[in-house]
Amino acid sequence: MPRKKNSGPCSVQNCSLQVSRFRQITLLAYRKAQNNGSFKFYPYLKIGEQLCHIHYLSIVETDRYQKSKTQEPKSYSFIEQVSMLTKVLYMQRGNIELDPIHFQQMIVESDSRL
Ligand SMILES: [Zn+2]
Numbered sequence: 001m002p003r004k005k006n007s008g009p010c011s012v013q014n015c016s017l018q019v020s021r022f023r024q025i026t027l028l029a030y031r032k033a034q035n036n037g038s039f040k041f042y043p044y045l046k047i048g049e050q051l052c053h054i055h056y057l058s059i060v061e062t063d064r065y066q067k068s069k070t071q072e073p074k075s076y077s078f079i080e081q082v083s084m085l086t087k088v089l090y091m092q093r094g095n096i097e098l099d100p101i102h103f104q105q106m107i108v109e110s111d112s113r114l
Pocket of ligand 1: 011012016017051052055
């Protein structure tokens with residue numbers, strides 16, 4: 001029976017996250033974590049060990065993690081988005097951009113949740 005690849009457990013101490021995806025700490029991942037400062041908090045991690053997906057993102061892929069965090073609030077319902085949009089349009093009335101790109105910028109600047 002071949003050993004299942006990247007099946008955990010997570011090498012972070014006391015990790016209790018219920019995650020089914022694991023990533024191996026490669027040399028590249030190790031260097032990234034050193035460069036972004038995450039290793040100060042997890043100095044015991046070694047190349048070849050595994051991290052759950054959440055810890056991998058928060059330790060190794062901090063850039064991507066932060067980016068995906070800021071993009072996350074897109075998960076508003078249509079009704080919520082419309083009500084936010086309506087508020088923005090109301091506040092911006094008389095100053096409405098008709099160019100679609102400027103329009104989008106105006107909306108996003110006014111309310112980053114949109
Ligand atoms: Zn973990």
